[in-house]
Amino acid sequence: MPRLRSPARSGAAEHGRLADEELIQLVARNDADAFEVLLERHADAAFSLAYRMCGRHAIAEDVTQEAFLAIWRGGARYDPTRASVRTWVLGIVHHRAVDALRRHDVHARRRAGEEGLEETLEAHERTDVQALDNEAARELRDALEGLPREQRRVIELAYFGGFTHVEIASMLEEPIGTIKGRMRLGLRKLRDHLEGWEALPA
Amino acid sequence: MNDCETRMDAAAYVLGALEDPESYREHLATCAACREEVAELERVVDLLPATVPRAAASGELRARIMASVRSEAELLRAAGERADQPPTRTRGIFARPLWLPAGATALAAGLAAALILALGGGSSSPVRVRAAVLSPSEGGAHAVLIERGRRGELVVRGMRQAPAGDVFQVWLKRGASAQPQPTDALFGVTHGGDASVAVPGDLRGVTEILVTHEPVGGSRHPTSAPLLHVVA
Numbered sequence: 004m005p006r007l008r009s010p011a012r013s014g015a016a017e018h019g020r021l022a023d024e025e026l027i028q029l030v031a032r033n034d035a036d037a038f039e040v041l042l043e044r045h046a047d048a049a050f051s052l053a054y055r056m057c058g059r060h061a062i063a064e065d066v067t068q069e070a071f072l073a074i075w076r077g078g079a080r081y082d083p084t085r086a087s088v089r090t091w092v093l094g095i096v097h098h099r100a101v102d103a104l105r106r107h108d109v110h111a112r113r114r115a116g117e118e119g120l121e122e123t124l125e126a127h128e129r130t131d132v133q134a135l136d137n138e139a140a141r142e143l144r145d146a147l148e149g150l151p152r153e154q155r156r157v158i159e160l161a162y163f164g165g166f167t168h169v170e171i172a173s174m175l176e177e178p179i180g181t182i183k184g185r186m187r188l189g190l191r192k193l194r195d196h197l198e199g200w201e202a203l204p205a
Numbered sequence: 206m207n208d209c210e211t212r213m214d215a216a217a218y219v220l221g222a223l224e225d226p227e228s229y230r231e232h233l234a235t236c237a238a239c240r241e242e243v244a245e246l247e248r249v250v251d252l253l254p255a256t257v258p259r260a261a262a263s264g265e266l267r268a269r270i271m272a273s274v275r276s277e278a279e280l281l282r283a284a285g286e287r288a289d290q291p292p293t294r295t296r297g298i299f300a301r302p303l304w305l306p307a308g309a310t311a312l313a314a315g316l317a318a319a320l321i322l323a324l325g326g327g328s329s330s331p332v333r334v335r336a337a338v339l340s341p342s343e344g345g346a347h348a349v350l351i352e353r354g355r356r357g358e359l360v361v362r363g364m365r366q367a368p369a370g371d372v373f374q375v376w377l378k379r380g381a382s383a384q385p386q387p388t389d390a391l392f393g394v395t396h397g398g399d400a401s402v403a404v405p406g407d408l409r410g411v412t413e414i415l416v417t418h419e420p421v422g423g424s425r426h427p428t429s430a431p432l433l434h435v436v437a
Contacts, residue, residue: 035278050262076336093254140255161222187216
């Protein structure tokens with residue numbers, strides 16, 4: 004008997020009430036409706052990260068598509084003890100974006116690693132530059148902006164630009180040990196900020 | 206406090222900036238202090254994506270992703286249903302309407318037919334069908350692994366031709382960090398980019414199946430990036 008579209012639609016509505024972790028289990032059984040709900044929940048965050056890293060709309064779309072299809076095809080396994088589904092999805096996007104950056108030329112990567120990229124967003128693509136998922140993320144952004152410039156720069160070049168510490172050292176003409184040290188100092192400061200907020204009463 | 210002499214590497218590692226993360230992972234297996242530091246710093250790095258300016262994924266992008274997902278879901282379902290039926294009914298397969306979503310290509314229909322043929326092979330072993338992950342260079346191609354008991358068969362559709370003088374070679378990985386082992390499964394694709402190839406040997410212990418381009422005669426070690434991989 005041919006399948007109709009309408010039952011699938013109501014299936015998607017049912018799925019809309021499920022937690023991400025439950026949807027992932029359905030996706031592992033090839034449930035396209037469950038996948039669509041996950042896509043709706045995480046597509047903007049995924050595209051935002053890819054765009055921040057790649058700086059070009061077409062490449063960011065390719066990266067986002069590759070990441071979601073890899074999730075659908077089971078090429079990546081979700082481990083609920085390690086992180087939330089959102090964090091896991093964004094980790095896959097990050098990985099794919101780094102691959103894409105390393106396939107493309109170094110100037111685009113350098114630009115992506117630098118701050119101030121939001122100026123290149125076209126108006127229709129910008130939802131709200133200030134809008135973040137939650138309080139912790141906003142605080143983290145403030146803390147990142149509050150880091151000494153040289154610490155922030157190595158973190159951004161590494162994480163958003165996809166550069167290795169050796170490449171960053173050569174780009175900034177600094178010893179490798181200095182670069183690793185700045186990365187460590189910067190991340191530890193951010194961690195201390197996080198711990199400070201978590202210690203506050205809710 | 207982390208007194209390990211490689212403690213400086215933890216931050217570079219969680220940022221993805223080490224040149225050789227694999228050897229650092231080996232170090233982590235033996236160093237509790239560095240594992241702890243990595244776990245602490247990972248929590249920070251996990252939040253970095255939330256600090257980026259928000260942009261919206263376009264409706265076209267979402268639709269493209271869902272079109273692939275729905276056509277693959279239908280293929281997998283068609284193959285799975287076929288696998289549940291007695292093998293004697295293989296003659297009737299083309300009489301049975303195969304529902305395909307709007308936007309599914311003739312290519313996808315061809316793959317479904319091939320899958321159903323492959324599955325009609327007359328075995329009572331449990332059959333599983335897994336979609337392969339293709340490299341970005343193979344956009345538009347589809348590939349699946351059909352596991353029948355401990356035997357595997359790769360079916361590909363719409364792959365690009367191998368460069369002149371090259372063939373496709375199948376590789377097997379046993380264990381997440383193991384090197385791919387060569388097989389004697391060398392194949393070419395039709396003008397349409399189609400092929401069906403038996404995975405040599407027993408799938409027990411195989412964690413991943415890969416396909417690369419290699420010079421005619423095959424290689425002992427991969428000489429090109431994988432075109433596709435399937436997690437077995």
